[in-house]
Amino acid sequence: MPIPPEGGHAMASTDVSDPRYYHKVVDCQWACPAHTNVPGYLRLIALGRYDDSYLLNRESNVFPGILGRTCDRPCEPACRRGRVDEKPVAICRLKRVAADQRGDITDRLPKAPAVKNGKRVALVGAGPSSLTVANDLLPLGYDVTIFERNARPGGLMRINIPAFRLPAQVLDEECGYIIDMGAHMRYGTPVESLKALLADGYDAVYVGSGAPKGKELDLPGRWDAPAQVHIGIEWLANVHFGHVERIAPRVLIIGVGNTAMDCCRTAKRVGATDVKVIARRGRKHFKASPWELEDAEEEQVEIVENHAPKRFIVENGTLVGMEFERLEWSEGAGGRQTSTVLGTTVIPCDAVILAIGQDNAFPWIERDIGITFDAKWDMPIVDKVTHQSTRAGVFFGGDAAWGPENIIWAVAHGHAAAISIHQHCQGLPVDERPPVGMTLTSAKMGMHAWAYDNDYDTAGRAKMQHAELAARFAHVGVEVELGFTAEQTATEVQRCLNCDIQTHFTAPLCIECDACVDVCPTNCLTITTNSTPLDELRTRLSAPALNHAQDLYVSDALPQTRRIMVKDEDVCLHCGLCAERCPTAAWDMRVFDLKQPYAGTALAGALG
Amino acid sequence: MTSIAKPPVKHPSSRTNALGLTLRDYEGAMSTLCAGCGHDSVTAALVQAAWELALEPHRAAKMSGIGCSSKTTAYFMKQSHGFNSVHGRMPSVTSGAAAANRGLTYIGISGDGDSLSIGLGQLSHAIRRNVNMLYVLENNGVYGLTKGQFSASADIGSTSKKGEANEQAPIDPVLLALTLGATFVARSFSGDKRQLVPILKAGIAHRGFALVDVISPCVSFNDHEGSTKSYAYTREHEVEAVHADFVPLQREITVPATDEVLRVVELHDGAQVRLRATAKDYDPTDRESAYAHVRACQSRHEIATGLLFVDEDGKDMHDHLRTVPTPLVDLPYEQLCPGKAAMEKLMERYR
Numbered sequence: 028m029p030i031p032p033e034g035g036h037a038m039a040s041t042d043v044s045d046p047r048y049y050h051k052v053v054d055c056q057w058a059c060p061a062h063t064n065v066p067g068y069l070r071l072i073a074l075g076r077y078d079d080s081y082l083l084n085r086e087s088n089v090f091p092g093i094l095g096r097t098c099d100r101p102c103e104p105a106c107r108r109g110r111v112d113e114k115p116v117a118i119c120r121l122k123r124v125a126a127d128q129r130g131d132i133t134d135r136l137p138k139a140p141a142v143k144n145g146k147r148v149a150l151v152g153a154g155p156s157s158l159t160v161a162n163d164l165l166p167l168g169y170d171v172t173i174f175e176r177n178a179r180p181g182g183l184m185r186i187n188i189p190a191f192r193l194p195a196q197v198l199d200e201e202c203g204y205i206i207d208m209g210a211h212m213r214y215g216t217p218v219e220s221l222k223a224l225l226a227d228g229y230d231a232v233y234v235g236s237g238a239p240k241g242k243e244l245d246l247p248g249r250w251d252a253p254a255q256v257h258i259g260i261e262w263l264a265n266v267h268f269g270h271v272e273r274i275a276p277r278v279l280i281i282g283v284g285n286t287a288m289d290c291c292r293t294a295k296r297v298g299a300t301d302v303k304v305i306a307r308r309g310r311k312h313f314k315a316s317p318w319e320l321e322d323a324e325e326e327q328v329e330i331v332e333n334h335a336p337k338r339f340i341v342e343n344g345t346l347v348g349m350e351f352e353r354l355e356w357s358e359g360a361g362g363r364q365t366s367t368v369l370g371t372t373v374i375p376c377d378a379v380i381l382a383i384g385q386d387n388a389f390p391w392i393e394r395d396i397g398i399t400f401d402a403k404w405d406m407p408i409v410d411k412v413t414h415q416s417t418r419a420g421v422f423f424g425g426d427a428a429w430g431p432e433n434i435i436w437a438v439a440h441g442h443a444a445a446i447s448i449h450q451h452c453q454g455l456p457v458d459e460r461p462p463v464g465m466t467l468t469s470a471k472m473g474m475h476a477w478a479y480d481n482d483y484d485t486a487g488r489a490k491m492q493h494a495e496l497a498a499r500f501a502h503v504g505v506e507v508e509l510g511f512t513a514e515q516t517a518t519e520v521q522r523c524l525n526c527d528i529q530t531h532f533t534a535p536l537c538i539e540c541d542a543c544v545d546v547c548p549t550n551c552l553t554i555t556t557n558s559t560p561l562d563e564l565r566t567r568l569s570a571p572a573l574n575h576a577q578d579l580y581v582s583d584a585l586p587q588t589r590r591i592m593v594k595d596e597d598v599c600l601h602c603g604l605c606a607e608r609c610p611t612a613a614w615d616m617r618v619f620d621l622k623q624p625y626a627g628t629a630l631a632g633a634l635g
Numbered sequence: 636m637t638s639i640a641k642p643p644v645k646h647p648s649s650r651t652n653a654l655g656l657t658l659r660d661y662e663g664a665m666s667t668l669c670a671g672c673g674h675d676s677v678t679a680a681l682v683q684a685a686w687e688l689a690l691e692p693h694r695a696a697k698m699s700g701i702g703c704s705s706k707t708t709a710y711f712m713k714q715s716h717g718f719n720s721v722h723g724r725m726p727s728v729t730s731g732a733a734a735a736n737r738g739l740t741y742i743g744i745s746g747d748g749d750s751l752s753i754g755l756g757q758l759s760h761a762i763r764r765n766v767n768m769l770y771v772l773e774n775n776g777v778y779g780l781t782k783g784q785f786s787a788s789a790d791i792g793s794t795s796k797k798g799e800a801n802e803q804a805p806i807d808p809v810l811l812a813l814t815l816g817a818t819f820v821a822r823s824f825s826g827d828k829r830q831l832v833p834i835l836k837a838g839i840a841h842r843g844f845a846l847v848d849v850i851s852p853c854v855s856f857n858d859h860e861g862s863t864k865s866y867a868y869t870r871e872h873e874v875e876a877v878h879a880d881f882v883p884l885q886r887e888i889t890v891p892a893t894d895e896v897l898r899v900v901e902l903h904d905g906a907q908v909r910l911r912a913t914a915k916d917y918d919p920t921d922r923e924s925a926y927a928h929v930r931a932c933q934s935r936h937e938i939a940t941g942l943l944f945v946d947e948d949g950k951d952m953h954d955h956l957r958t959v960p961t962p963l964v965d966l967p968y969e970q971l972c973p974g975k976a977a978m979e980k981l982m983e984r985y986r
Contacts, residue, residue: 111647112644476638482638482640482642538854540854542675549644600642604639610671611671
């Protein structure tokens with residue numbers, strides 16, 4: 028129990044029994060929408076236990092092989108290593124190592140029971156979010172039917188992500204793990220009426236149909252040479268299906284998100300020689316992931332900044348170029364960016380690909396079946412936690428719920444929606460959620476031996492090896508990234524700071540000898556009086572943090588002086604020196620394991 | 636003792652001193668002392684003091700004898716000179732070094748065994764000579780290296796780990812130093828860096844012998860109930876007589892307005908020590924009252940701490956010996972050793 032503060036301004040002690048406290052310390056796991064146990068699986072890779080690492084990954088993110096190549100990596104900018112060293116741990120690439128090096132794990136995958144539970148669930152679309160729902164519900168005995176417009180599963184992962192980034196075999200394997208549990212696949216079957224689907228008597232319906240409509244750019248000349256102007260995601264799909272095999276030499280890509288990156292690099296592989304990506308704003312505002320930009324530029328794609336499209340130039344029915352306004356941006360009051368037009372420029376081209384975003388499209392959802400749509404955006408109203416629409420039993424997730432996001436978000440949505448569907452089918456309220464849990468076990472193995480390697484490795488971030496430029500363009504399917512070598516892997520896993528091995532403090536044991544404060548390499552610890560609110564307390568620490576996103580741990584009053592132990596979590600290296608120097612084991616290193624709930628996890632009261 | 640070296644990672648907001656060095660640059664090797672040893676906190680205080688003073692590491696010499704305390708010199712300022720002498724002989728080695736090179740800053744680290752038993756005579760004479768050095772006496776009341784026998788500073792009635800009480804009267808280094816005419820006498824506690832760091836800085840800046848007796852508990856053999864040198868006992872019985880704030884010459888003096896009476900002592904190099912008496916009517920420049928205060932505290936089972944006595948007008952060893960201002964190591968050979976003729980001329984004076 029936290030001891031109540033003594034004075035009016037004093038702070039209450041931190042309640043570390045709430046899983047959120049230690050979870051937040053693990054920056055990568057906190058930033059990941061699916062809350063993957065990153066340090067845990069990196070340690071398994073370090074031990075060469077690739078199968079275990081893959082399966083630990085799969086628990087939360089379902090598609091380690093796919094995400095190890097395509098994830099937007101919200102974990103990496105969050106990684107603590109980036110705050111104490113130049114660059115974060117190459118988490119995503121290591122995930123791929125676990126996937127690439129694994130053996131046959133099929134006998135360790137979840138299995139559907141022989142006897143079903145009698146509930147039927149329909150999933151619309153066979154993309155990442157629907158497949159996650161199926162992954163969570165099939166082992167519980169659900170009868171799952173997936174409707175997919177294309178002939179194969181994967182959704183945008185298959186038709187929009189080019190094969191040079193994600194080989195089909197990787198995709199087939201990981202989709203197969205789920206489908207082979209016994210999902211009924213209705214390929215080539217787009218759902219044309221939700222009303223009709225509901226009439227089939229499913230116990231629940233999940234809409235995971237993505238945001239399949241590329242945005243249009245309706246400028247003068249747009250429709251004068253329609254064969255030369257393409258919508259990005261449609262064009263990528265056409266390349267995937269083999270409907271498009273060539274493109275003219277000079278191509279302009281409008282937009283600078285990740286779809287634009289896939290378009291420009293694909294164009295280079297189907298005949299384009301001069302590819303320019305046109306951006307309205309400066310580089311720091313680009314939506315594309317920095318590493319994708321880097322890869323595109325390595326392939327001699329030119330990025331043109333601060334150009335706004337004005338019109339398509341069509342002569343005698345042939346597109347010959349586009350006119351742009353050259354912009355200069357300045358920051359106005361309130362940080363708002365305003366642009367000034369400096370002049371216009373014509374860039375000649377033979378084709379234009381529009382990659383300026385995606386919209387949702389629900390022409391197949393009737394508006395009189397109890398599903399309320401938002402008047403402004405014409406999007407269904409969906410609960411942020413339960414994923415349920417205004418009609419009980421109809422759930423949305425992935426890009427279909429709130430517009431385009433990344434694959435890892437779709438997976439997180441799938442897990443959350445599966446919980447709701449399970450609740451709904453049991454006749455329980457969907458907003459009653461199984462609790463987030465944790466286990467905390469001492470990592471102490473001996474006098475100065477821990478259940479993890481606590482030494483700090485000074486190595487810099489490993490660089491991904493790429494296929495030779497010349498070899499890359501032979502075929503759309505030549506994978507560019509070759510994966511880490513065994514040596515790179517061995518070094519890179521050691522860069523992880525093991526933020527999940529928590530510094531756990533027991534105030535009554537402390538004799539205030541200062542040993543921990545003295546030895547901490549990054550000055551995280553302070554013993555001080557508990558007399559001021561948080562903001563002032565921060566200024567009294569041994570080394571005030573630059574990043575306030577991480578919390579302060581505040582102990583109960585210490586036995587000898589009633590002062591408090593304060594730990595700033597910001598740049599703790601989890602090296603364990605505080606615990607090694609502690610004469611009374613008031614500090615201990617404890618392995619934190621987040622127990623993320625999934626469909627089928629017991630509710631809070633269920634265990635009595 | 637730790638299983639790994641301290642990771643070479645600095646806090647993103649770590650600052651540099653006038654020499655462009657960070658605090659971490661003043662560290663030494665990893666300590667192999669017991670976890671929780673007071674000596675490691677003294678090390679941290681020395682690192683802090685040296686960094687704040689912007690002491691040039693290559694212009695400092697760390698001197699020590701034998702014992703747990705004497706290992707301390709390995710744990711700070713790895714780029715400085717050092718001499719690990721025979722047991723109890725650190726004061727004479729330092730006297731010799733200081734005689735030869737008065738240009739260095741001497742930081743001597745000793746313990747209650749090294750200073751008050753085998754080295755008591757050495758300590759006494761270094762005080763008499765007023766060698767220009769900081770003398771840190773890490774005082775824990777036991778012989779830790781040999782598993783906890785009482786040392787010469789153990790108080791009457793203080794019990795050993797096995798429960799046996801000490802019956803012999805202690806030697807109090809502070810009283811000893813005051814008696815022998817030391818010009819800078821302080822006592823502090825390893826668990827109180829707010830007090831200890833300014834005292835160490837003032838002691839380094841003081842010209843002459845600066846004795847700092849630091850109660851530095853032995854976690855392995857003298858931190859139990861019944862010990863008078865434990866963390867808990869020291870915290871309960873510590874009475875700070877005078878709080879010292881060290882104000883270096885270079886820095887603009889901005890002290891918040893206060894009703895307290897401040898006594899300012901100007902040091903040889905122009906820096907100041909601002910003394911704030913926390914015991915009523917305490918005069919840190921009066922040797923007699925300092926002695927009386929420490930004795931009175933003793934009889935009340937209190938531990939008098941703070942900068943207890945300072946005399947900046949005392950003559951140091953070089954003044955007494957009337958040596959040349961140039962360090963002997965820097966004198967040209969002809970001057971240092973002027974030859975047979977000069978020797979004979981000198982001898983002539985004694986005939």
